[in-house]
Amino acid sequence: MTKKHRAIVAEVPHLRRYAHALIGDPALADDMVQSCLDRALRKLHLWREGTNFRAWLITILRNTYVSHLRHVGRHPEESPCGMDPDLAAATPPMQGQEMAIQDIGRALEQLRDDQREVVLLVGLEELSYKDTAEVLGIPVGTVMSRLSRGRENLRRIMHGGGGDAKPSLRRVK
């Protein structure tokens, strides 16, 4: 194996962690990683030495997932349930014996895709804002506003959603 091939194998656990958190469905997540590897191997000569290899691979993984979503007919920016994205955070909580704090995996599912990926790239993969902006092909300012909204929505969802669904005063529209 060449150095680059060894480097790819070493990144597989990170790609899988990110894909599982982003996609939720483990089988689909692994399929996306598999397709990402296929693509990355074909494009390996395009990677520029000295740039963040993990960010480069995650970019490919993301593009793979986006084209998958497009193929299944879902626009990547839509919230999973097709609700207004900001209303998605205001889903009434289930009553009864539910724990006050929701499992973060389920809470993530309720975030809209563009917020979820920023929350995960920064919060889980610990990419810098700059690398995150490059992965997503958006300005750093947009990364920061998506991150703010994503974390605030996540906080509300995890606290049971509807209870305090008043719009944040700081929310940037």
Next chain:
Amino acid sequence: MTPPKTMTDSDLNAYVDGELDARTRLEMEAWLNEHPEDALRVSEYQRQKTELHLSYDPILAEAIPAEMRETVLHARNRTVRKVWLQAAAAVALLLIGAGGGWGWRDALIEGKTDRNLAFATRAAGAHRVYAREVRHAVEVKADQEAHLVKWLSKRLGNPLRAPGLQPAGYQLVGGRLLPDLGKSAAQFMYEDSAKRRITVYIRAYQGKDIAFRFMDNAGTATFYWIESPFAYALTGAIPRGELLKVANLVYDSLTR
């Protein structure tokens, strides 16, 4: 003295992510002492990060799935083999001279054509094995079509449909999952009123799309084509013209 800056949402997040410069970080710490609501949010954002790691870090410790490891290893071997094949082709050309052996040269150099043809050959092989089965022709029968399609879609990583071939007189018998070079392939089987069977073989394929191609092999005819994310092959022991009509139907049915 300048009044201390008002901290925004983005500043709170940048603090959590270690993206503030040293001076703003100090200002932020003073701010948080004065603004307990913001301090609470900061601690919740930090807890979100911790929870993400608690939930998903175990994946880092899992063994790398064999298929993924093989993909990378295989790619390495493939590169080596391709170079070797091209060298062999060049030598062969030198030996044979410009006069002959063009077909052979093409087969050696056109690795891509080769690979697609190999796919069609595997599809035809699967057809010959299962189309003559009476009791075990399929794993899941047509009466459970929804389940079958959902299952195969999941295994192939992209949503599939069983093409509707009633206009050509073919009814769905059912389908099965098959191994295809370490990946999954789906086979749908159809039958007409004369009990003649045809199969549609599908596997995931990332790459350049190709239009219909035809292959004749040991009594069966196969039309195959690629439309990312899938490669398709339709096989039957029926005349080429008839099969082409069905191939068009499959294509229309899947792309509509």
